[in-house]
Amino acid sequence: MTTVTPLALPEVLLITPRRHGDARGWFSETWSRRTLAAAGVDADFVQDNQAFSARAGTVRGLHFQAAPHPQAKLVRVLAGAILDVAVDVRPGSSTRGRWVSATLTAEGGEQLFVPRGFAHGYCTLCDDVMLAYKVDGDYAPQTEGGVIWNDPDLAIDWPVSADVAVLSDKDRLLPRLSDLLDLAF
Secondary structure (H helix, E strand, O other), rough: OOOEEEOOOOEEEEEEEEEEEEEEEEEEEEOOOHHHOOOOOOOOOOOOEEEEEEEEEEEEEEEEEEEEEHHHHHHHHEEEEEEEEEOOOOOOOOOOOOOEEEEOOOOOOEEEOOOOEEEEEEEEEEOOOOEEEEEOOOHHHEEEEEEEOOOOOOOOOOOOOOOOOOOOOOHOOOOOHHOOOOOOO
């Protein structure tokens, strides 16, 4: 049985599929429309993505897609471990600017469901991390946006300092949440 746990922002879910093991190894159902629907998730995933990060301390994000092409994500780690973060960026939301995090590991099989209207990012906790994630909307670069990972107003408790974090040039230039215009999701 898969365990579904709402986090402090209850729209963000920590999903831990059960592993069935024997002398050969284990088997796990990593995604089930029925299981997620029972947990209130009505995402129709249309694309799978995979990412690799070579160095511990790599930060990717905080990214989102706005209307008319918003995306929800279901993230899991295939090798290594990450601190996965979701930030509510919905205009008018009573929890706008609040964030939650969870450690996802290949060993534990945990997954994070990040709904539309939330920025997503992660920090690798070891070298050679690989993750996979499903999205429920097609990639639309004209609607992509983000928030700087170390926005002081968010005060995310990242496991890496700014002087050693490995970032893309694009992610270094993202605005603070307070500088974003109203968005629609």
